[in-house]
Amino acid sequence: MVPFFAYTTVFLIVPTAVVVIGAFLDADNRFTLGNLEALTEPSVVRGLTQSVILSAVTSLVGALVGGVLAYAVSTAREGSVTRRFFTSLCGVLAQFGGVALAFAFIASFSAQGLLSVLLGRVGLGTGSGLWLYEWDRGLVLVYLYFQIPLMLIVFLPAVEGLRPQWREATETLGGTTWTYWRRVAGPILMPSFVGAALLLFTNAFSAYSTAKALVSQANPLLPLQIGSSLSSEVILGQENAGKAMALEMVLVVAVVMVLYAWLDRRAGRWMR
Amino acid sequence: MSGRSVFRRRQRVFRWVTLAVLLAFFLLPLLGMLDYTTQGPGGEGRTAQTWRTLADVSTVSVEYPALKEGFLASVGLAVITPLAMLVLLVPTMTWVRLRLPGLSRTVEFVCLLPLTVPAIVLVVGLTPVYAWVYYLFGASTLWLSLAYVVLVLPYAYRSLDAGLRAIDVRTLSEAARSLGAGWLTVMWRVVLPNLRTAVLSASFLSVALVLGEFTIASLFSKKNLQVAMYELGKSDAQISVAVGLAALVFGFVVLFAMSFVGTRPAGTGRLARRRRPRKENPA
Amino acid sequence: MTSTTPAPTDPSTRGIAVQLTELRRVYGGVAALDGLTLHLEPGELVALLGPSGCGKTTALRCLAGLEDPDSGSIEVGGRDITGVPTNKRDMGMVFQAYSLFPHMTARQNVEFGLELRGRDRSARRARAGEMLELVGLSVHADKYAHQLSGGQQQRVALARALAIEPQVLLLDEPLSALDAKVRAQLRDEIRRIQLEVGTTTLFVTHDQEEALAVADRVGVMSVGRLEQVAPPAELYSAPRTPFVADFVGLTNRLRARVEDGRAQVLGGSIPVLPGSADGPEAVVLVRPEGIVVEPGDGPAPATVVSASFLGGHGRVVARTPEGEEVSVQVANTDVTRYRPGDRVHLAPRGDAALAVAD
Numbered sequence A: 001m002v003p004f005f006a007y008t009t010v011f012l013i014v015p016t017a018v019v020v021i022g023a024f025l026d027a028d029n030r031f032t033l034g035n036l037e038a039l040t041e042p043s044v045v046r047g048l049t050q051s052v053i054l055s056a057v058t059s060l061v062g063a064l065v066g067g068v069l070a071y072a073v074s075t076a077r078e079g080s081v082t083r084r085f086f087t088s089l090c091g092v093l094a095q096f097g098g099v100a101l102a103f104a105f106i107a108s109f110s111a112q113g114l115l116s117v118l119l120g121r122v123g124l125g126t127g128s129g130l131w132l133y134e135w136d137r138g139l140v141l142v143y144l145y146f147q148i149p150l151m152l153i154v155f156l157p158a159v160e161g162l163r164p165q166w167r168e169a170t171e172t173l174g175g176t177t178w179t180y181w182r183r184v185a186g187p188i189l190m191p192s193f194v195g196a197a198l199l200l201f202t203n204a205f206s207a208y209s210t211a212k213a214l215v216s217q218a219n220p221l222l223p224l225q226i227g228s229s230l231s232s233e234v235i236l237g238q239e240n241a242g243k244a245m246a247l248e249m250v251l252v253v254a255v256v257m258v259l260y261a262w263l264d265r266r267a268g269r270w271m272r
Numbered sequence B: 001m002s003g004r005s006v007f008r009r010r011q012r013v014f015r016w017v018t019l020a021v022l023l024a025f026f027l028l029p030l031l032g033m034l035d036y037t038t039q040g041p042g043g044e045g046r047t048a049q050t051w052r053t054l055a056d057v058s059t060v061s062v063e064y065p066a067l068k069e070g071f072l073a074s075v076g077l078a079v080i081t082p083l084a085m086l087v088l089l090v091p092t093m094t095w096v097r098l099r100l101p102g103l104s105r106t107v108e109f110v111c112l113l114p115l116t117v118p119a120i121v122l123v124v125g126l127t128p129v130y131a132w133v134y135y136l137f138g139a140s141t142l143w144l145s146l147a148y149v150v151l152v153l154p155y156a157y158r159s160l161d162a163g164l165r166a167i168d169v170r171t172l173s174e175a176a177r178s179l180g181a182g183w184l185t186v187m188w189r190v191v192l193p194n195l196r197t198a199v200l201s202a203s204f205l206s207v208a209l210v211l212g213e214f215t216i217a218s219l220f221s222k223k224n225l226q227v228a229m230y231e232l233g234k235s236d237a238q239i240s241v242a243v244g245l246a247a248l249v250f251g252f253v254v255l256f257a258m259s260f261v262g263t264r265p266a267g268t269g270r271l272a273r274r275r276r277p278r279k280e281n282p283a
Numbered sequence C: 001m002t003s004t005t006p007a008p009t010d011p012s013t014r015g016i017a018v019q020l021t022e023l024r025r026v027y028g029g030v031a032a033l034d035g036l037t038l039h040l041e042p043g044e045l046v047a048l049l050g051p052s053g054c055g056k057t058t059a060l061r062c063l064a065g066l067e068d069p070d071s072g073s074i075e076v077g078g079r080d081i082t083g084v085p086t087n088k089r090d091m092g093m094v095f096q097a098y099s100l101f102p103h104m105t106a107r108q109n110v111e112f113g114l115e116l117r118g119r120d121r122s123a124r125r126a127r128a129g130e131m132l133e134l135v136g137l138s139v140h141a142d143k144y145a146h147q148l149s150g151g152q153q154q155r156v157a158l159a160r161a162l163a164i165e166p167q168v169l170l171l172d173e174p175l176s177a178l179d180a181k182v183r184a185q186l187r188d189e190i191r192r193i194q195l196e197v198g199t200t201t202l203f204v205t206h207d208q209e210e211a212l213a214v215a216d217r218v219g220v221m222s223v224g225r226l227e228q229v230a231p232p233a234e235l236y237s238a239p240r241t242p243f244v245a246d247f248v249g250l251t252n253r254l255r256a257r258v259e260d261g262r263a264q265v266l267g268g269s270i271p272v273l274p275g276s277a278d279g280p281e282a283v284v285l286v287r288p289e290g291i292v293v294e295p296g297d298g299p300a301p302a303t304v305v306s307a308s309f310l311g312g313h314g315r316v317v318a319r320t321p322e323g324e325e326v327s328v329q330v331a332n333t334d335v336t337r338y339r340p341g342d343r344v345h346l347a348p349r350g351d352a353a354l355a356v357a358d
Helices: A002-022 A034-039 A042-074 A081-096 A099-108 A114-121 A138-160 A164-172 A177-206 A209-214 A222-231 A241-268 B003-037 B049-055 B057-063 B065-098 B101-115 B119-137 B141-166 B169-178 B183-194 B196-212 B215-219 B225-235 B237-258 C056-064 C106-116 C121-134 C150-163 C180-197 C208-214 C232-237 C242-247 C332-337
Strands: C018-027 C030-040 C045-049 C071-076 C091-094 C168-172 C200-205 C217-222 C225-230 C252-259 C262-265 C268-271 C279-286 C291-295 C301-309 C313-319 C325-331 C343-348 C354-357
Touching: A002 A241, A002 B065, A002 B101, A002 B119, A002 B141, A034 A042, A034 A241, A042 A081, A042 A138, A042 A177, A042 A222, A042 A241, A042 B003, A081 A138, A081 B003, A081 B196, A081 B237, A099 A114, A099 A138, A099 A209, A099 B003, A099 B225, A099 B237, A114 B003, A138 A177, A138 A209, A138 B003, A164 A177, A164 C091, A164 C150, A177 A222, A177 A241, A177 B119, A209 A222, A209 B215, A209 B225, A222 A241, A222 B119, A222 B215, A241 B119, B003 B237, B049 B057, B049 B237, B057 B065, B065 B101, B065 B141, B065 B169, B065 B183, B065 B196, B065 B225, B065 B237, B101 B141, B119 B141, B119 B215, B141 B196, B141 B215, B169 B183, B183 B196, B196 B225, B196 B237, B215 B225, B225 B237, C018 C056, C030 C045, C030 C056, C030 C071, C030 C200, C030 C225, C045 C056, C045 C208, C056 C091, C056 C168, C056 C200, C091 C150, C106 C121, C106 C150, C121 C150, C150 C168, C150 C180, C180 C208, C200 C208, C208 C232, C217 C232, C217 C242, C225 C232, C225 C242, C242 C279, C242 C354, C252 C325, C262 C279, C268 C343, C291 C325, C301 C325, C301 C332, C313 C332, C313 C343, C325 C332
Parallel strands: C045 C200, C045 C217, C091 C168, C168 C200
Antiparallel strands: C018 C030, C018 C071, C217 C225, C252 C262, C252 C279, C262 C268, C279 C354, C291 C343, C301 C313, C301 C343, C313 C325
C-alpha cells in the first residue's frame, strides 16, 4: 500500500504538479502569468489547432472504419483464427507504432517504394512524396494506420456484448435488419462508440513518436513544439513556456476524458 | 433455402470484403518495408544483404554499436518494467480488495491518471525528478523503467482488475488462511496462480509498450531500441527499416501466440471493460 | 374511453393449427432434426422435452424462422410458411434469458413490436399496459431490464411476445435460468395466461416436471426424433419406449420373465404395456411408486441401503440378493421404520409397466 502511493507520488503526482505549478512560475520561481502569453503566439496557436484537427479527423474516420471492422471481426466465430489474427495484428499496430510505423510509410512511399510504384502504375502518381510529411495529408494517413486498429481493440468488446437474442427478438417482433441496427444495436452501441472515439482522440492528440519520426523540419503539432522546447536552447525567461504548453495539453485531454467518463457512466445506466 | 441462409451468406460476404480491404491497408505498408529492405543498390534488383547483416549478431554489434546498445537497453527495460509493475500493483490491488475497499476508487483514479497525462507532458514534469534520480543512482538508461511503470499503469490496472474480478479473492484467501497459510503464502500460492492470465497479459502489454517507447527515451537523450532505430534511420535507412519490420513481426507473433494461451487475454482491450447485464443465479 | 382493447374472442377460435412435416436439419454431419413430424391443435400447448442436443430447440427455431430446415415443411393455419422470413411470420417468442432490449424500459419493450406494426401511440400504450397487467408487472413498467429480477424479466418478455397477438407463441426454455421457486410459480402463470389468451404454444424444455405440469401434450425427443407424443398422464403411466420411461420420472430397471402379457418380477406378477418385449430374459421398467416395501422376510427379500425423507414422501433404496438396487416410494411418515442394513421384502403393486429385451 505504502510503496504504491510513494511511487506514484514521486513519478506521477510530482511531475504533474511540476507541470501545473511550473506553468505559473517565472525563471526566479515567482508567480507569473507570463508563460501563458507564450500560448497566444501564432505558432503555438497553430500547433494546437492543427493537433486538434488532426486528432479529430483521424479519430472520427478511425472510429467509423474501425467500428465496421470490429463488427466484421465479431461475426467470425469466437476463438477462430480469423478473430485471433485480427486482434493480434491490431494489438501490435495500435500499441507498437511509433518509429517503425513512420518507417513503414517512408519506405513504401520513397521514390522506389512499393506503394509509389504501385500507385504510379495505375496512374495515381504520388508526386514527390513530400506530401507524406505534411500534417494534414501524410500524417492523417499514418495516424489512421494506428487509430483503426486501436478502435478495433477498444470497440470489439462492446460489439461482442450484443446478444444474438436481441436480433432474434427484433425479428420475431416483425423488425428487419435495418430496424435492428437503427432501433436496437445502434442505440446500445452509441455510448461505447462515442467513448471509443474520444479515446482515439486523446491517443492521436498525445502521440509524439510517429510525428517526430516523420516530420523533421517545422513543428506543426503541439507535442512536437513541447518536445523542441525541451531539447533546444530556450530564450531566457521562457524556460517554463514548455510547461504552459504541457498544461494546455493536459487540459484538452482532461476535458475529453471527463466527457468520456460521463459517457461511460451513461452507457452503464442500462447495462450494469 | 430462405431468409436465414440468405442472411448468413450476406453476412459472410460482408465480413470477407471488409476484412480483405482492411487487411490490404494494414499489410501494404509492411510489404513496402519488406520491399524496401530487399532493394539492391540504387533501387536495382533484389538482395537479402540487409537481412543477412541483421541476422549476423557479431557484424551488427561491430558495425552498428548504437543498435546493439539500444537493443540491449530495451531488453533490460522490458524485463525490469513488468516486474516492477507487478510488484507494485498485484499486492496493492489484492490488499485493497481484501482489506481496504474504501481505497479502491483512489487507486483506480491514480492508475488511470496517466491516460490524461501524455508521455510528452510527463517528460516535462519528470525532468527535475530524474535530475535527482541520476544524482542519487547514476545516469543509467535502465532508470527509464521508473517512468515506464507509470506509462503502463492504466493498461496493467485494467487487465489485473479484470483478472481479480473474475476470481473471488476474498473467499480464496479466507480459505487459504483457514488452512493455516500466511499472507505471503496466500499471495504466492493462491492469488498469483489464479491471476496467471491477467498477469501474463498485463506483463505483455508492458513489454510491448516498453519495446515501442520513444518519446521519453529520446527527450531524456537515452538510447533504447526505438531511439537507436530513429537515429540509424538518418544514416542507414535500410537496416533501420528492417529492424522496425522485425520488431513489428516479432510483436505480432508473440501476441498471436498469446491469444492461444489461457481463455482470453483479458487486457488486450486497452480501455475495454466488458459489461454484461446482471447475471442470474443459476438454480 | 377509446375502444383500443381487442374484442375478446373465444379461445377456441383464437388459436391456429401448426403442422411440422418431416423436418430435417443436419449440422456438420450430425442430424439435429431427423424427420420430425408434429401437429399442434388450435389453442393447444405442446411441450417438446428432451436432453440437450436432442433437437428440440432446433425444431422451435425452425418454426420461428431463425433456422432453415434442410427439408420438410412448416404450415401454420394451413398456409405453408417454410420460406417466409422470421419478421413476416408473426410469432411471439420468449428466449431463455437476456432477450429484453437493455436500453428500453419494460413498457417500451412491450410496445416495440406494436410500434413496428404501425400502431398509434395511444393504442400501443393501452395494449402494453394491458399486457403488463396480465403478467402482474404494472408497477414496474418504467424499469430497465437490469432493474428487474430474472423472473420479472421473463414476464416482460412474455408480455412483449403476446402483445403483438401472435399466431403462435414459442417458449424456448423460458424458465431454465430461474431458481426453483420462481420457476414453479412462473410455470403455472404461463399456463394460466396461455389458457386465457388461447394462443397455440410450443414450449421447449429439458425439465420433465415442467413439461408434465404445463402441457396439453408432451413430445419426448431423442437424437432428432420424436419418441412419443402424449398427454402427460399417459406419457408417465404408459411410456412407449425405454428412453421415454427413463427420461420421464424415476424408473427401476428390473430383470423379469415376460410371458403372455405379464411379467414375473419381485415375487409377483404385473401386466406389461403394449409394445413390450417378452421372453425369459427381459427387463421391466417399474416406477418407485409401483413397488411396496415391508419390514421382515418375504418372497422377494432385500437389504435396506438407504432411507431418505424427501418432504411430501420418502424413498427407500434396497438391494436384492441378486445385486439389483431398487428405489421404492414410501409415505413420509414411514421413513423412520427403515435403517440401512435392515432386512425387508419387496413386491410389485400391480400397475402395468413396459418390458424391454435385456
